[in-house]
Amino acid sequence: MVLADSSIVVLALPEIYRELNTSVAGVTWVLVSFNLVMALAAVPAALVARRVGPGRAAAVGLAVFAGAGLACGLADSLSTLILARCIQALGGAAAVTASLELLPATVGSERRAATVWAAAGATGAALGPALGGILTELVSWQSIFLLQVPVALIAAVPILAVAKYEAATGIVSTELRRTGRPHIWANLALAMVSAAIAAALFLLVLLLIEGWRLSPIEAALVVTTMPLAAVLGGKLAEYVPAARPRAAAGAILVSGGLAGLAFLPKATIALTLPPQVLVGIGLALVLSALTETALGGRAPQAIHGGWTISARHAGVVIGLLLLTPIFTHEIDQQRHDAVNAGTAVILDSPVNPLLKLDLAERVSRRLEEEKGKVPTIGPAFEPLPDDPAERAEVQQLQGELQDQLDRGATHAFSTSFILAALLGLIALLPIGLSKEVEL
């Protein structure tokens, strides 16, 4: 749940920025703040978990996560929401790193625990947006956070037993095994790949909702392709025991998928599916392989797990901060070009000059109403002329103008998708340098 939380609000962002009356750049901080605090707090939280006991750390972490989730759900301003997200990330960092210490007792071995934990991370990242989109559409964006409260509290119940046991017996994992250096290359690769994956989720969702005007639930259904493909990626990973080729193949597939999204030949949902399949399979392969490599043969697990969490969330932050200004600038530019191209279509059409100038003015008014967004242009063409021939011409013009807007909206994301794909490819360098670890 905590790992899904880094991406769960992605589909709710357009709704949040409309309701809290902010900008795309401002609302991005709802994501950035959570990931930034997770990146900074993961390792210290793991150290605390080692000191006070993973049971207690996880229980307190989940309680803080639940309390902050409630505050997020009740937030009536962007600053309150961002502050609550920061606190939520603190609790999340404690819960997720401590859980890695608790897992071996549940699943049987540290090796198995690392695999399960890595798989949970990949599943969370892939599932988050779809889950968030469905909740946003069916209930509200606040429900995403409010629903986390009972889930976190229920998860805390069995952990409380462990915490009580730790308190009663004083058995805390005080065994001070030397904390080896974190696996630099695997963590570096994780950061880069996470930046690319964050871009895939965040940009694709914005393209679907803001660019192509899908509802959150429709967008959620579309991006469900990624977690479904991730299941396939998980199965594929079972056939390849070596982590390095899995990580390399995953990074290549994520980059290939992102490049596909950068060069969409038409604004059609079906064309986003093959790239999403590649990203989904890729993320399942690369995230689990790199997490296993970073944890393999290292102790204590919580601290090295903390490093992987830190790397992943730092990557998300870098990806968002790097790409957000690029695509917000591109959206403005492409919107301007698209509206001009659409107006040119109207002016060059054979319709009556009086009508065409009236249409041009209505389009202009519509742009003012939808300032800062990719506009839905339909209302500018209402009411349609009574004359059937003129009506058909106007409807054709509406289609052509919408086509130009779709072109603009789709193209606005191209540069960001290409840069994200490059980040995925650059990750091949540290993957190549990472020493193979036999788990």
Add this chain to the structure above:
Amino acid sequence: MNGEGRSRGFLLVVGSVVVSLILVGAYLAAGGSSYTPEKVQNPCEPRPWSNPQSLGEIANQFTVSALDGAACKLGVSREALARALATQQGRERFKQKYGITDNKLAQAVRAGLVRAIDDAEEAGALSPLIAGPLRETVQRIPLSQAIELINDAESFLGNAEGFLGPAQNLLEDFLP
């Protein structure tokens, strides 16, 4: 790691490269790199008239030429100007955005009308005997009327034909 494991890893990497290249190649071949809004034409470049048959078609091309001419003079796109001219409110926003005075806008719109008359004459849609007086007229009219002429070129050209047509016939009878 055994040989089979190695070869599976190798196959996975090669397969990923191949699948990625196929996807990107297919999207590029289908026009992925050119799926962008069409570029609008520079209004200062000539826009050739097609062969207009009716008064409505002439008025249509006249409007476009006038917008091109005015936009060229102002250094803005024809499209931005067209969106601005339909209402007083749009005009005010446009003037504020581009820092244009009423006087400058009036001069540009008149220059646009002159270009439209020139283009119509060149295309054979307006006789030189009608074009001359029209050119003189549009250079003296106030801004609101000049904009009205762009908006309703059909009435303007129809009236001009109505007034000046008989005079032209008369002149043609007397001129060698």
